[in-house]
Amino acid sequence: MTDKATLTIGDKSYDLPILKGSTGPDVLDIRKVYAESDHFTFDPGFTSTASCESKITYIDGDAGILLHRGYPIDQLAEKSSFLEVCHLLLNGELPSADEFAKFEKNITYHTMLHAQFDAFFQGFRRDAHPMAVMTGAVGALSAFYADSINVDDAREREISAHRLIAKMPTIAARAYKYTIGQPFVSPRNDLSYSENFLRMCFAVPAEDWKPNPVLTRAMDRIFILHADHEQNASTSTVRLAGSSGAHPFACIAAGIACLWGPSHGGANQEALEMLETIGSVENIPDYVQGVKDRKYKLMGFGHRVYKNFDPRAKVMQKTAHEVLAELGHNNDPLLQVAQELEKVALSDPYFIDRKLYPNIDFYSGITLRAMGFPTNMFTVLFALARTVGWISQWKEMFEDPTRKIGRPRQLYTGPTQRDYVPVDKR
Template identity: 60%
Template sequence: MHDPKSETATLHAGGASMQAPLLKGTMGPDVADLRGIQQNLGIFSFDPGLTGTATCTSKITFIDGDAGTLLHRGYPIEDLALNASFTETAYLLLYGELPTTPQYQAFQADMNTHRLLNEQIRNFFNGFRRDAHPMAILCGTVGALSAFYHDGLDISQAEDRDLSARRLIAKVPTIAAWAYKYSIGEPFIYPDEEMSFSENFLHMLFARPGNHYRVNPVLARAMDRILLLHADHEQNASTTTVRLVGSTGANPYACISAGIAALWGPAHGGANEAALNMLQSIGTREGIPSFLEQVKDKNSSVRLMGFGHRVYKNFDPRAKILQATCHEVISELGLERDPLLDLAKELERVATEDDYFVSRKLYPNVDFYSGLILKALGIPTSMFTVLFAVARTVGWVSQWKEMIEDPAGRITRPRQLYVGETKREFVSMSDRG
């Protein structure tokens, strides 16, 4: 990664200077190595939000926001979404290569056996109120898995890391589905080892005892694409949280639980729910023009949710795939006349033909279409972020494994710019009046 003869950046502070090597990745901009800045210059760098700071090296995911590029282990997301399954992509993220047929079959069979939860975990759900948010149930239950699966916790052993990673990918969907069933007062549905990942997940969500539920293949494919397209997205807030907690040597279940907690924040994992809430606030097709005028008003706080992206400055490569999938689902379910979905299609048309939004490259993103698909599938908005967590668990465990296996890894310990009081003398209470 780093050639000692490569270019350097010269930094000056207080009469001192240092040469910061420019680290070159296989893709993307050079990164200035500032690890010696305190020792050489006696200063720290200040980067709130870490938006201009590389906190690790990684071989998993590459994003070029200006070009609208998203690669997993070098494969374009478009190729994976159209040609691979979520399970294949999970294998790719974990191990770096697409599986051969024997590898895929063995991986799928192993994952199927791990779907089942320890029966005592059922008791956890009874401790939550019926109106508990499914994310609260998911976060708490995943964090408690280490109490049930003691083998696989020695993170210094490759076999244990692999076992825990596979368990998490397989068991999080079961916990998520049971959290939903608990919230609506329906019996839990156990995983079916004969079904694919997405078929099984839909079955656990919507099947009922005594009522045979047939998983629609069009809907299963849509769910598989949603999960695949959300599987990993480089060093975002929740992934960084998983790596930070993992750097302490915490068990993998605690690390993924921390990632779920970070994802729960509305600024991170709640964008598709926000997009649906926006549509509901618009109400009807007739309300679109006035709504968009409010969006354009600089003095207004109204925002166009589900359009544009903080990373992608051109277009979100995942959005075009989900756009087609969204229309497939709506057609399959005969929901062309659903008022909310009809409103969404009209908003999409008007906004993408409006020079104001086109010139600012505010195109519909993955959250806009995923929210519509989930709504069409009958999944309540309270479950949207849970679905996100089910998908992102694959990325989290892949990033966690990579972090643990990095010989240069160390505990994360950021610094701060202190702006509080300087040293003061203590005054006894009797003298404070």
């Protein structure tokens, strides 16, 4: 027998089925509340509302848990590769050796862009923000790859998913190269996913580019850590756009636009800028006091979902140390500020009581800067990595037989009906 709750409004009561997932909080099914009671529910920001059923990613913010298809994020980041995680998110299981070889080849051989597509970049100003280029370029993919936009065809959905995962690094690298005035670098089939991306970003015609295994592994790990994060703002945007039947190129472009918002995709840039503002270890006490006095914000600490610690943060911290050691930046003043600030925050009751623990953004900005990326590329890298999460969520939504077009309701507080008054009588 299905568990149920009872909602009482005035002298009437309504039964609400209680749905149980494989883990996590139970959910009150309110789908019939409006039809039966003529009442909406009110939940700005959807912080207490499950907008969908999903088998992809699970977060327990209180316990600091992040699982992709049941696998802990720290295990995936340490032991897996980004492309293997892509297969996991898309298909539900880690691939066998043969399955992975086929998947890797499919992605690798889709990395090139249509020859005419490069001309598309010329329409942007040279000083355009790379995220502006990304939003426009990804949306334009449908004009070049219209043979895979039939959302009702499972094979075309798969081809589009592979194309987006494969071409996103090429588009991101071109967005970067275009803004700095350097020639585009084409992908190579003999390089790994992350190695290819780094080469397309940093190779120049004047000299040979040499891969660095430490930086390649760091890039791959950063991609894994950002691959998916449940029903966040951009993922919900992708699902809402897709609920209308929109093809994946349009939906992913919508996700990129949402990610561009500073409250979502700009946190690591803000954390890096905070460290630059502090400048040196000696300035930390004054800054911390300023945070307590509400003069400054402590960026890179705390999280909307994680009320304990961010499980991605420890892996990111380790990655930051590996990259800085490899590049000889162990004495980087920003790293020293970050380490001391983390130590102070983790021992200060003010921050402990508010559960302000370091999150992934605290160390990712330092790492990306050391690797050579300017701050305006940070959100681009986030979008590149999150593409697989977006397309996996989009794919899951389309394969759900109960899918409906999204149509949130509202609490209307504007004027009630009134008659029009001619302008000469107002």
